[in-house]
Amino acid sequence: MREFKNIQEVRESIDYLDNQIVKLISERSRCVEQATKFKKDTNDVKAxxxxxxxxxxxxxxxxxxxxxxxxxxxxxxxxxxxxIDHELTHHSKMNNKQR
Structure with missing residues (x-):
């Protein structure tokens, strides 16, 4: 980790990291939605x-x-x-479409 010269550099680094973290959480969210297809019921979702x-x-x-x-x-x-809350909602919508 680099040594920062001032608070502005620290904040810029944090802003950059936050951007990366949100992108990774977004990718994780898409994986979670895909996983819903393979789960039979809410117990499988809660896991x-x-x-x-x-x-x-x-x-x-x-x-x-x-x-x-x-x-x-x-x-x-x-x-x-x-x-899990998001996946339960997604799972419920999928099940309603199949009926």
Whole structure:
């Protein structure tokens, strides 16, 4: 990581990173929507075992990258919860179209 000379450089870097993060979340969202096609019911959507596996995986990645795993877990639990809600809505719409 580079050393910043002033707060403006820090903010510009954060703005750049935010842009990249949102693009990656958008890509993740499209994957989540695609996954809906392969799930039979709401239990498949909620997939608590998969959620915990993802949490463990990102905690390990956090450790490897010198970031607090508790922060990453909180961020991911929030993100996953939002995606599950989104996926449940998407799944419901798909099921209504098939009827």
């Amino acid at each position: 608590p075992k998969r959620v915990e596996a993802v949490i463990q995986k990102v905690r390990t990645i956090a450790d490897e990258n010198n970031v607090n795993p508790d922060i990453i877990e909180q961020v991911y639990r929030t993100m996953i919860s939002c995606f």
